[in-house]
Amino acid sequence: MNLPLISSMNPIMSTYPTPSNPSSGVQTFTTPNKTWQISTRKLPILKAGPIEALNTRIGIPIPEMIFGDNYVRLTHVPSGWTLDFNAADALDRVSKTEEGMLQVAVAEEWKETRKGQQEGIEGVVKKFDWSYSTDYRGTTTTAAAAEGKPGEEGWKDTTAELSPIRTDLLSRPDPILFFDSVDLYEDELADNGIALLAVKVRVMPERLLILSRFFLRLDGVVVRLRDTRVYVEHATNRVVRQYTAKEEGYEVLQEKLRRTGVAGVAEALRDANVVGPLLRIVEEGTDVFEVG
Template sequence: MATDTTTEAQMPPPPQTFVRKGFTITTQKLPILKAAPIEAMANKLGITPPEMIFGDNFVAIDHNASGWGISFNAYDALDRVDKTGAAMLKVAYSKEWQKSREHTHEGIKEVVKPFDWSYSTDYKGTLRSDAAALSSSDVQIPIELLKRPDPILFFDDVVLYEDELADNGISMLSCKIRVMPDRLLLLARFFMRLDNVVFRLRDTRIYVDFNKAEIIRDYQAREMGYEDVRKALVTGREDIAAIMRDPNRLAQILPLVDIQFNCHVKKTTVSYLLFELTLWRNRERTGIVLYPILVKCWLSQLINPHKQYKSVHTRSLSLAAHRRYDDTWKDSSSSLLGRSEDCASQCQPNLRPSARRNFSATTAAPSGILNSLASRKGGAAETYVSYGFTQKLYEACSSPADYRIPQLAQKGAEIPKTASGEDLGVGEGWWYKDLDLPPTFSTWSQVTFLHMYLLTVRLRALPSIESVRTHSRHLVDHFSLNAEERMATLHNISSRSIRNKYLKDLFIQWRGVVAAYDEGLVKGDAVLGAAVWRNIWKASATTHDGQELDWSQIATVVAYMRRVLSELSEMSEADLVFGVEGAGGKGKKSSIFGFHEIDLKLAGRK
């Protein structure tokens, strides 16, 4: 029994593992290798390892859904060290070092070996064998996002190897990783100080955006002579010796000698290329006229996958979605929702729009608003009319997920936070009560985006492209004004520059929402449901309070979107405001923006 206890006590601790939005982060820190493993590593590498070698330590980032992964370990890093001694710059440094120490160290010639005895490495990580290669790119790590005071969910500092260069400096490779709610940053830093000779820094940064599934690798090499660094520091009042031991301070002084950017192509970009190619191949069956600009955009995406889509391109996709809606409704709706055939036959006839319906045609008498828009396309008068028209539409979009923070009215009261650090408010209605979403700014913005998108799809069918652009621009303007007001009044963000940064991020999110929902409308409910899950539920398998996600809730939102789009297609432009706001009064029809019992039937939940 005692033997078993001793054996268990000697077992090394398991690696630390942290999972966030589909990415798994694993780190391991164990003691220095013993003699036998060091000898085996030396024979395999062909060089003598550093004095302190942590051969079992590693840091790994994996995305199992796509098969992508990268890790950092001591062996692969040392395998990148020059083993031939052919790097003349390093040999010159070793001779200079020998000359500077010849009076204080006997036998210093032993330091000059046929390999880089400083263990300098340009190691950038080890990709998984089945992982897609990182392509060269000019996309840089968004430093401003990393400066935000986001909570750190996971942190670790792992040393891979270290050598004191016979008490004449230091050579060390280490990895630091920190995980925030929406992103992570890994820094693999090689730091070398050779006294009276040279300073060297080689940094590899891995940035992962969880929401975009985007990986950026940034490699920077810095180098400067020892005496030049000392002269640069002598004018200051700080402790020069302390700064020379601090890689963070030296990084601000040493000049760049090499810089490389790599980026992992996002899955969404690939899916869009396949999506457009599918539309092109099936243009006869779908009845869609694809203009040459679509082919041009598709080819440009192959050349530069980070270039944004043109507005005319996005518009064409959504028009295609509506024109195919009649044909794909029956096939696509069952893929995610899983409703029975009886429910489908019961609900479908009332929701299905007529084939190839022209949304701009209407049997209702045109109102004053419609006449104004039709007679002044693109003019100044239309701009004023459109501003008030879209303001009413926007108010209907922003109200379903409205929330408040009662603690603001209580002096000294602390505002509760979510696990990701967001202010948690109080909300009413279907989105919060039935779908169990947290009443936060991010939930409100994404639900508002969803309703803005539904209106945008309908507005794209206007006969004038100028009217479409004017309405869309004003709709986004109303959101920006309202979002900034909420930041200032509900969340005490007094800095205009910080609010502007958040607004810029929101605009980028809006463009992503439009692209994702466009794809879902055409490809079917499974793709649309995935887009809803990524944007509204933040691609999480659990709710904000840690409970397992009820996937039928996503199906209900998809059914809700289909039903609203169907009802919007039956409305004239003049009736849009009354349709989304609700006519009010006894016996009058309520707003189509809101939960209806038929949404549950379409989702197979009733």
């Protein structure tokens, strides 16, 4: 099922951000009924020291461009419940075993570009999914989580039910009260493609939508999308989260694009919005969280 994407609209930027200031680079919007709050943070890519610390924490080499201070956060104001999207937790969901790895020749090229990061973690690197594919669906924090219980515990699987995301309402030309787009990490895979994780959010007067999208294009091998959509009606305490994973072989997708008559197949392969409808669904699911 194709759901509406999030259009572009640039919010007002603050003064030049610095990582040492917790409020630096942060933008916050609260819904008119004071129930939900969206916060985003955008800072420059990490420097050597924080990269080394993150590398040690996660146990795998870090992408070329890592925005480790960035986040998109949804907060239920009355309870303090949050759903957070950040680079560190997303990378921690990358496979550290042989399962799911892309066993292709360009993996060796990639390892050559990461020699400096491999010291001390050689055993992990050999089993690491160097495409940075992640099934990350956000980090949930609740009162129970603060007491040491998993934040994911309160999500109820509703995959078997009809999709509760109101695509008809999202398609309406409602005014956009707040929009932002936040990059979490990016890697060009030794010049063989791109792996990109980014999050967009838009808030309308009665509802909001967050789209966390991982896009992988490995030239000659595969194109992959992993989308997490979070939907909230402001008047409710219900958070809907829908995850969809799609992919297709590179040459198969090339042929599909040619059959559609698209102008410029090579350029189209770089556009997730163009290739998305042509990819096979390999996994999908929906869950909800009743806050409060």
